[in-house]
Amino acid sequence: MAKRTFAYACSLTSLTAILVASVALPSLAPAQGRGPTDPGVRGGAAGAGNPITGLTAEEGAFFNAAKDVFEETETVADGLGPRFNLDSCVGCHAQPSSGGSSPPVNPQVAVATAQGAKNTVPAFITANGPVREVRFVRNPDGSPDGGVHALFVTTGRSDAPGCNITQPNFAAAVAANNAVFRIPTPTFGLGLVEAVTDTALQASMAANSQQKRALGISGRFNRNGNDGTITRFGWKAQNKSLLIFSGEAYNVEMGVTNELFPQEREENTGCATNALPESPTPVVPNDLAATSPAAGFQSDAVLFAAFMRLLAPPTPAGATPAVAAAAAPSSTSTSSTSTVVASASSVLPAAAGTTSTAATSSSTSATTSTVARGQQVFTNIGCSACHTRSLTSGKSSTAALTNVTFQPYSDFAVHDMGDGLADGVSQGAAGGREFRTAPLWGVGQRIFFMHDGRTKDLNVAIAQHASRGSEANQVVQNYNALAATDRQAVLNFLRSL
Amino acid sequence: MRRLLQIGAVASVTAVLAVVLAWRYGETLLPFAVTSAAPDPQDGKVAGGVYTNAYFDLSYPLPRGFGEGLAGPDPSDSGYYVLGNFVPQAAPSGTILVTAQDTFFAGPHRDVAVAAKEFRESISQVEGMSIDREPAEMTIGNRLAWRIDFSGVGLYRAMVSAEMRCHLVSITFTAPDPQARETLASSLNHVSLAAGRDPPVCIRNYAAGDQLIRKVAPTDMAPSPMPIPARIIIGSDGAVRHVHVIRATEGQRKTIEQALRQWTFKPHTVNGRAVEVETGLALRSGGAITSID
Numbered sequence: 001m002a003k004r005t006f007a008y009a010c011s012l013t014s015l016t017a018i019l020v021a022s023v024a025l026p027s028l029a030p031a032q033g034r035g036p037t038d039p040g041v042r043g044g045a046a047g048a049g050n051p052i053t054g055l056t057a058e059e060g061a062f063f064n065a066a067k068d069v070f071e072e073t074e075t076v077a078d079g080l081g082p083r084f085n086l087d088s089c090v091g092c093h094a095q096p097s098s099g100g101s102s103p104p105v106n107p108q109v110a111v112a113t114a115q116g117a118k119n120t121v122p123a124f125i126t127a128n129g130p131v132r133e134v135r136f137v138r139n140p141d142g143s144p145d146g147g148v149h150a151l152f153v154t155t156g157r158s159d160a161p162g163c164n165i166t167q168p169n170f171a172a173a174v175a176a177n178n179a180v181f182r183i184p185t186p187t188f189g190l191g192l193v194e195a196v197t198d199t200a201l202q203a204s205m206a207a208n209s210q211q212k213r214a215l216g217i218s219g220r221f222n223r224n225g226n227d228g229t230i231t232r233f234g235w236k237a238q239n240k241s242l243l244i245f246s247g248e249a250y251n252v253e254m255g256v257t258n259e260l261f262p263q264e265r266e267e268n269t270g271c272a273t274n275a276l277p278e279s280p281t282p283v284v285p286n287d288l289a290a291t292s293p294a295a296g297f298q299s300d301a302v303l304f305a306a307f308m309r310l311l312a313p314p315t316p317a318g319a320t321p322a323v324a325a326a327a328a329p330s331s332t333s334t335s336s337t338s339t340v341v342a343s344a345s346s347v348l349p350a351a352a353g354t355t356s357t358a359a360t361s362s363s364t365s366a367t368t369s370t371v372a373r374g375q376q377v378f379t380n381i382g383c384s385a386c387h388t389r390s391l392t393s394g395k396s397s398t399a400a401l402t403n404v405t406f407q408p409y410s411d412f413a414v415h416d417m418g419d420g421l422a423d424g425v426s427q428g429a430a431g432g433r434e435f436r437t438a439p440l441w442g443v444g445q446r447i448f449f450m451h452d453g454r455t456k457d458l459n460v461a462i463a464q465h466a467s468r469g470s471e472a473n474q475v476v477q478n479y480n481a482l483a484a485t486d487r488q489a490v491l492n493f494l495r496s497l
Numbered sequence: 498m499r500r501l502l503q504i505g506a507v508a509s510v511t512a513v514l515a516v517v518l519a520w521r522y523g524e525t526l527l528p529f530a531v532t533s534a535a536p537d538p539q540d541g542k543v544a545g546g547v548y549t550n551a552y553f554d555l556s557y558p559l560p561r562g563f564g565e566g567l568a569g570p571d572p573s574d575s576g577y578y579v580l581g582n583f584v585p586q587a588a589p590s591g592t593i594l595v596t597a598q599d600t601f602f603a604g605p606h607r608d609v610a611v612a613a614k615e616f617r618e619s620i621s622q623v624e625g626m627s628i629d630r631e632p633a634e635m636t637i638g639n640r641l642a643w644r645i646d647f648s649g650v651g652l653y654r655a656m657v658s659a660e661m662r663c664h665l666v667s668i669t670f671t672a673p674d675p676q677a678r679e680t681l682a683s684s685l686n687h688v689s690l691a692a693g694r695d696p697p698v699c700i701r702n703y704a705a706g707d708q709l710i711r712k713v714a715p716t717d718m719a720p721s722p723m724p725i726p727a728r729i730i731i732g733s734d735g736a737v738r739h740v741h742v743i744r745a746t747e748g749q750r751k752t753i754e755q756a757l758r759q760w761t762f763k764p765h766t767v768n769g770r771a772v773e774v775e776t777g778l779a780l781r782s783g784g785a786i787t788s789i790d
Contacts, residue, residue, distance in 0.1 A: 210619035214656050214669045216582070216594055218573030223722035376625040380649040416570035429722060431746075433570075466567060473567045473582055474671075477592050481673060483651055 036488035038458040039495045042444040048188040048314040049097025054400035055310060058294070065288040065295035066307035071098055075115075076159040079256035079278025082264070082271035083150035083165075085133050087111055087254060089304060092131045092184040096445040099187045099311045102130040104447055108151065115157040122151060122170040124181060130453030132181040133253065136173055137424040146425040148252045149173075154271060163271035180423040182235055183453035186442055189313030190233065193408060193439075194242055195393035195401045198230045205411055208385050215382045216474045219413040222428045222436070231428060232412045235451045237436040238427035246304035250279065258301045310398070313406050314442030317496045318368075374493025377486045381478035386411055386437040386471075409440035409497065420467025421450065433469060444495040458491050535730055535739040538578050538597050538664060539571075548581055548595070553661045554691040555638070559583055560684045563593065572743045576602035576726055576777070580666075591672035591681050597664040599743070601701055601777030602726050609660045610634075613643035616656065625649040629675070638690030646678065653678040657685060662775065663699035696775070697730050698767065703776035704760070710735065713759040715752040715780065724779035725749055727757065733771035735762040753780060 051063045071090040074080040080087055086108055094103035109127050112119040125132060136145045149168050154160035173179040201221065212218065221230045222237040233239035239248065247260025257264055257277040264272040279300040288303075289296025295303060378384060387409040396402045414434040424432040435451060443449075449461040466476035479487060541550035543565050548557040564586045569579025576599025583593040600606055607615070613632040621628050630646035635657065642659035653675050658667040668685065672678035730739040740757045742750040764771040 208619070210616045211623060213577070213596065213598060213616070213667060214594070214620070214654070216569050216579040216596060218570065218575060218577040220574045220723070225720060225722055228722045377650045379624045380626060381652065418567075418570070468568045469570050470567065471570045471579075473569060474592065474594050474669075477566070477582075477584070478652055478671060481589065481592075481652060481671070486650055 036459060036484055036491050038456075038491050041447055042317055042495050044317070046096035046100075047317065047445055048186075048312065048442055049099060050312050051310050052189075052191065052312040052400050055398075058292070059310065059398065059400070061292035062295050062306060063310040065292040066303040066310070067098060068288065068291070069300055069303045070307045074254055074256060076154055076157060077274070079254070079274055081152075081154035081157075081160065081255040082163055082266040082268060083153055084255040085148075085151050085253045086131070087114070089249075092253070093187055095447055096442075099308065100442070101184050101186045101446050102448050102453060104128065106131055108132075112152055115159055117152065117154065118156040119152040119167060122174075124170070124174065124179070125151065130183040130448040132183055132453060134170065134173070135180050135182070135423070135425055137178050137180055144426065146427070150252070150255065150265070153266075154255075160271060162273075163268070165266065165268050165271055180425060181452040182423075183448055183451065185233075185235065186314075186439075186446070187308040188311045188442055189406060189408065189439075190242055190311065191309035191396075191398065191401050192313065192391075192393045192404055192406045193232060193412065194309060195396040195398075195404075196232075196391050196412075197394040200392060200394065201230055201232075201412055204388055204391055205413055208388070211382065212385045215385055217382070217385050217415070217471045219386060219411065219415040219437075219471065220429070221412070222414050222430045225428065230412070232436070234427070235435055235438075236425075236427040236430035237412060237414050238430060242305040242308050243301060246308070247301040250301055250304070256300070259299055260301055309401075313408070314445070314497065316441075317444060370489045371493045371496045373486070374489035374491070374496075377482065377490050378493055381482065382475040383479075383490075384409075385475070386413070386415055387440050388437075407441060409443075410437040412439075413437060415471045416469055417465065417472065418467035418470030420464060420470065422469075423451065440494065440497055442497060444497045458494055459487075462490075535741075537728075537741045538599075539580065541580050541595075543581070543583075548583070550580065553597075553664070553666060554696070555661070555666075556689045556691060557595075558684070558687045559593070560585075560681055562587055562590075566592065569596075574602075574723055574726060574744050575599070576664075576728075576743055578664075589673070591670060591677050593681060593684075594669045594671070595666070596669070597661075597666045599726070599728070599777060600660070600663050600665055601699075601728070602743075602779070603665070606701060609641065609643050609658050609665060612665055613645055613658055616658075617645050620645075620647050623649065629653070630655070637685045638688045640690050644682070648675075655682045657682070661690070662696050663701070663777075697773035698765065699775045700765070701776065702778075703731070703762070703765075703774055704729065704778040708763045708765065709760065710763060711759065711761040713756045715749075715756040718752050718782050719746060719748055720782045721745075721749065724781050725753065726777065726779050727753060728775060728777050729757055729760070731762050731765070731774045731776070733764055733773055735764045737761070738773075 051060060055063065071088065073088045086092055090098050091107040092102065093099050095101050106125060106127055106129055108125050108131055109121055112121045133148050134151065135148055139145045151167070153165050153167055155163050155165055170179060205219065223229065224231050224240045231237050231240045233242065233245045239245040244260060247258050250256045250258050251261035251265065255265065256279055258279040259277055259281060262277040264276065266272060281299045282297055285296030388411040389407050389409055390405055391408060392405045393401055393403060414430045414436050416433050417435050418433060421435065422433040426432055447456055449455050449458065450464055455461050455464065462476065462479055465472035479490070536551035538552045540552060541548055546559050548559055549555065562585050563583045566582040566584035569582055572578050578597040580597055581595040617628060617632050620626055626647055626649040628647050630644065632643050632645045635642050635644050637657060637659055640659050642657050644655060644657045646655045648654060651673065652671055653673070654669060654671045655678055656667055656669045658665055670678055670681040672681055725745045726743040728741045728743065729737050732738040737758050737760050740754045742753050745753065765774045766772065
């Protein structure tokens, strides 16, 4: 499966505008003293990557088989290309474990020349930078584009004889301010997100509408154009389901056609030589049947979706992983509500004041109390108006996903984030400045932030929420007006998630 | 001389007739009124340290040293506006946020007193928040308003809300200490709500009732999974004289405006006099009106 690079794009112009605005408006400047420091990526064991608690034996086996496929590397014979961004799902969704986000070493650099390929690595792809996909904002005639333009071609690869196509001119696109980027979104806990009813999402949105009124926040849901229901996956909440998400990424990111997206995006006959779709539903069980009989009959896209659906949510530091989720594997729902992730107020945070090198271990300098204080401040100044803490799933055909209260820290609505984050790409109802509230669960072990991975520093990420036209301006002003200790507490809290 | 007298007489009769017609049918019968551009809520501006908003007839001299901060987002699907974000141009001493919620699109109508009490209940449930001053009546520009003060994590806030043209206009002050909050809030003493002319009567769901005589559906409107909110001002003759599509793409906005300008209504009268009406409606593809209750 392909990486789902979620790109976000930001132009140098936009960044400059934000910097200028930050300097020009004293009220946005920190209130006192030196600014707080992002503790950096929380060390220790990965707080994510395991299946959700409460799966039946059959569901657990299905998860394991699906994980194997998620971690496979694709070749041209498997369907890779002719244009692609990477050759596996896990290559992009790797941090801190399979299913996550961009890893510390970008595998796109190596894949550019794998198997004899001669791809040029664009300047915005670096060895220690985020995995990225690129979208062009406009077509050459000025009409809206917004689509993904894959970075690499199979030309020159030993498994693609006869293919002779070239990469797009990314340097020209960047120079024309026409290239925008997105990085992979983490996929942990998404089965719970998928299992939330539209009614519950709307109720959650309405519950703090009064608080939003005092903060300049509105927001709205992106919706499917066919059935009108809320869409919730992707940086702009543009994807309706995990299955659609999987099928689209398989084709767009890896070039593997499937039953959801059965046509090649590049139909050059010298390159696109496989029968389509390249990943069909098997009618004879494949070797996955040894792990899970059901998995042996599934297409890759179905298995990718299953892996994401059954992944447990990230576990905050110090919390007990995935507790008490629908322990009974019965297919009948229970009337009670389970809780999947312990409160972050009980965690030991990462080290405050250290640099943000990956995997530095937590220290004792930041205490449980500062994390608890950080959570309180986070709520009080208005972050939680959008990064809503809790949701409860509805009745799911998977018992472990039924009636579970979990903490994604997102309302899954799209909000106007202003010129500073705008990518000029519209998807569904989400316009060029609108983005889904990024779920913050697991943010403690993420490396890159914002849709385009523009920063590794949470403090910068917070500042980037403010720009002309952003719904978050007042909240960022509130953050900047805090005492330095409280701003540090917020960062410690975030790194505890 | 005789010719001058004739001209003067005609002019006088015309003027009297115009006044009578204007009183009976409202000013939109007059050509200059028909062609005048009506302001929308987001059309406020700051000049000379004063925030003015022609739609609300609001004039607010900002505290000394305050100017415009970062502009807010475009109006929302639910008719929520960030009208202004005002910040000190020198040392940080607080912020002022002016917002408006179109009450046509915010669920069942509640008056400002109820809204203030609901806000109090909601905000009191925020972790670490204290209510410093219970909701209480006050006036801004001779208009009834409600104020509530609250604080938490070192930020001291006051919100003052008043109803204007079927919008709940709120001004939220955020300051680093209670005294600074009070200083900022006292700036409301200088607000004026001009009485240049009476605004249209605002009536909820007016376009969904029997008053609608002629309806023209927008043509070639791009599908939208969500209803598109709009406000219209209906002249005293029943013609639509102003359309404000609150949130839509440019293409949707254009076709909706073209269609709504062709709608006609029965004139609305108050005490026997035809008056202008302002109402909201939510449009779906094809021009169907969605109830906004």
